[in-house]
Amino acid sequence: MDFLDDLHRAELEPIVWLQQWPDWVRPVMELLSVFGTDTFFLLCLPLLYWCVDPRLALRLALTVMVSAAANAVAKLAAHQPRPYWIDTQVRPLSVEGAFGLPSGHAQNGTAGLGRLAVTAARPGAWWTAGGLVTLVCLSRVYLGVHFVSDVVAGVLLGAAVLLLVLKLERPLTAWWRGLELWAQLAASAALSAALIAAASLANAPYAGWSLPAAWSSAGQIAPESLTTIVTMAGVLFGTLAGASIMHRIGWFDASGPLGLRAARWLLGTAVAVLIWYVQGRLLPQTGVVVYAGYAVLALWVQLGAPVTFIRLGLMSPAKQAQPVH
Numbered sequence: 468m469d470f471l472d473d474l475h476r477a478e479l480e481p482i483v484w485l486q487q488w489p490d491w492v493r494p495v496m497e498l499l500s501v502f503g504t505d506t507f508f509l510l511c512l513p514l515l516y517w518c519v520d521p522r523l524a525l526r527l528a529l530t531v532m533v534s535a536a537a538n539a540v541a542k543l544a545a546h547q548p549r550p551y552w553i554d555t556q557v558r559p560l561s562v563e564g565a566f567g568l569p570s571g572h573a574q575n576g577t578a579g580l581g582r583l584a585v586t587a588a589r590p591g592a593w594w595t596a597g598g599l600v601t602l603v604c605l606s607r608v609y610l611g612v613h614f615v616s617d618v619v620a621g622v623l624l625g626a627a628v629l630l631l632v633l634k635l636e637r638p639l640t641a642w643w644r645g646l647e648l649w650a651q652l653a654a655s656a657a658l659s660a661a662l663i664a665a666a667s668l669a670n671a672p673y674a675g676w677s678l679p680a681a682w683s684s685a686g687q688i689a690p691e692s693l694t695t696i697v698t699m700a701g702v703l704f705g706t707l708a709g710a711s712i713m714h715r716i717g718w719f720d721a722s723g724p725l726g727l728r729a730a731r732w733l734l735g736t737a738v739a740v741l742i743w744y745v746q747g748r749l750l751p752q753t754g755v756v757v758y759a760g761y762a763v764l765a766l767w768v769q770l771g772a773p774v775t776f777i778r779l780g781l782m783s784p785a786k787q788a789q790p791v792h
Contacts, residue, residue, distance in 0.1 A: 471547060471568075471616075474614070474616055475547075475548070475550070475553065475614055475616075478550070478614040478615050478616060479550060479553075479554050479556065479557060481608070481615065482550050482557050482608055482609075482611060482614070483556050483557060485605075485608060485609045486557070486558050486560070486609065486611065488609070492609070493560060493609075496560075496605070496606040496609045496610055497560075497561070497606070497610070499599075499602045499603055499605070499606040500561070500572060500603060500606040500607060500610060502576060502580070502599055502602075502603050503570075503571070503572030503573060503575055503576030503600070503603035503606075503607070504571075504572060504575065508527065508528075508531045508575065508579045512524050512527060512528050512768070513732070513735055513736065513739065513768050513772070514732055515527070516528075516721070516768065516769070517721060517728070517731045517732060517735055517772060517773065517776070517782075518721055518728040518729075518731055518732055519721055520721060521718070521719070521721050523586060525706075525710055526582065526586070526636070527579060527582050527583065528706055529632070529706070530578050530579060530582045530628070530629065530632050531575055531578060531579045531582075532699065532702065532703055532706065533578070533628055533631075533632060534574055534575050534577075534578035534579070534624075534625055534628045534629075535571065535574075535575055535699060536662050536696075536699050536703070537574075537624065537628055538569060538571040538574045538575065538621070538624065539565075539571070539666065539695055539696050539699065540662075540665050540666050540669050540696070541568075541569055541624065541669075542565055542566040542567070542568065542569070542571070542690075543566065543666055543669035543670050543691065544669040545566060545568040545569070546566055546673055546676070546690075547566055547567050547568035547617075548566070548567055548682050548685070549563055549566075549567040549611070549612050549613065549614075549617075549685070550567075550611050550612070550613065550614055551611045551612070551684055551685075552567075552682045552684050552685035553681055553682055553684065554684070555684050557611040558611055559611050559612070559684075560609070560610040560611050560612075561610040561611070561612050562612075562686075563612045564688040564689065564690060564692075565690050565695065566690045567612070567613055567614065567617050568614075568616070568617050568620060569617055569618075569620035569621040569623075569624050570604070570607055570613045570617040570618045570620070570621035571621065572603050572604075572606075572607050572613075572618075572621070573600065573603060573604045573607065573613075573617070573618040573619075573620075573621030573622050573625060574621035574622070574624045574625035574628070575625065576599065576600045576603045576604075576625065577600050577621070577622050577624075577625025577626055577629065578625040578626075578628045578629045578632075580595075580596035580599055580600055581596055581600075581625070581626065581629045582629060582632070583596065584596040585629075585633065600622065600625075604618035604619075604621075604622065643711075644714075648711060648712065648715055651707070651708070651711040652708050652711065654707070655703070655704045655707035655708040655711070656704055656708075658703060658704075658707065659700035659701065659703045659704040659758075659762075660700070662696060662699060662700045662703060663693065663696055663697060663700050666693050666696040667693065670691055670693070673691070676691065693754075694752075694754075694757060697754050697757050697758050698757055698758075698761050700758060701757065701758040701759065701760065701761030701762040701764075701765070702761045702762070702764070702765045703765075704758075704762045704765070705761065705762040705763065705764065705765025705766040705768075705769065706765045706768075706769055708762075708766065708769075708770075709765060709766045709767075709768070709769025709770035709771075710769050710770075712770050713769055713770050713773060713774075716774075717784050717785055718784070718785035719773045719776070719777060719782050719783070719784055719785055720782065720783045720784065720785050720786065721782070723781075723782065723783070727781050727782070730781050731772070731776050731781050731782060734772075734775070734776070734779075734781070735767075735768070735772040735775075735776070738767060738771075738772065738775075739764060739767055739768060739772075742760070742763055742764045742767055743760075743764060745760075746759075746760025746761070746763070746764070747760070
């Protein structure tokens with residue numbers, strides 16, 4: 468892609484200039500960068516789901532998951548480098564192993580923060596979301612892990628994902644709720660498998676590809692790895708399956724005294740960390756194990772934790788059935 472190569476070379480100078488800012492800027496940029504990660508949203512979602520508003524948590528979770536999945540597939544389809552990979556003038560103030568185009572932080576931040584702004588339905592929320600996304604984009608360029616074109620593409624794709632989710636959410640939710648439970652579980656498995664298949668197809672045109680010599684600054688990386696996609700697929704299956712079963716058995720009430728909510732979060736998080744540790748540190752990291760481990764983790768968040776909380780008296784069943792979305 469000669470056009471992108473030329474564009475990237477032209478974008479190097481602004482990155483080098485940004486990195487000449489005072490040293491105190493770096494920790495600020497690193498903190499701002501966190502707001503665009505899918506990990507940030509997924510860590511916050513259990514708190515929102517168990518203790519505040521499960522319907523909003525599910526909406527936000529699915530929006531971010533769709534965005535993150537689309538981003539991961541798009542990165543594989545584009546096969547584009549990060550700034551510090553191609554020029555030693557750019558300092559790697561953060562290290563990334565995946566391809567760079569489009570920016571996942573910019574895309575997930577736009578989709579996730581935009582989703583929250585839609586829910587708040589206030590001008591101030593939109594201004595806040597827009598300001599945070601702008602700062603996230605700036606931080607990614609400053610840290611040397613993205614070109615300006617990467618973050619612009621990420622914002623555009625994030626906005627497209629958000630608009631698509633908002634347009635399709637109601638009809639797809641109505642269709643999903645009309646399915647039998649076995650069909651919902653089968654559809655959950657099929658969608659997670661489709662994600663892995665899409666990533667494999669995105670990689671297919673690059674069969675036999677290897678890191679170009681010009682990317683020598685990248686270090687030891689494996690940007691074509693499907694591990695991230697397999698992780699997302701497991702989380703997607705666990706989230707959809709867990710929410711579907713939870714809806715069938717009656718849902719739950721996330722309200723209650725602050726002490727009870729804190730107890731839920733502490734217990735639920737402790738078990739989630741244990742599942743994550745066993746899957747990631749004690750078991751062999753094969754594709755099947757990674758998929759199953761993250762599926763179990765998502766099932767715990769969506770289904771296992773609320774059922775446990777109800778049985779322990781930390782949470783009450785819902786007074787009436789609520790929609791899954």
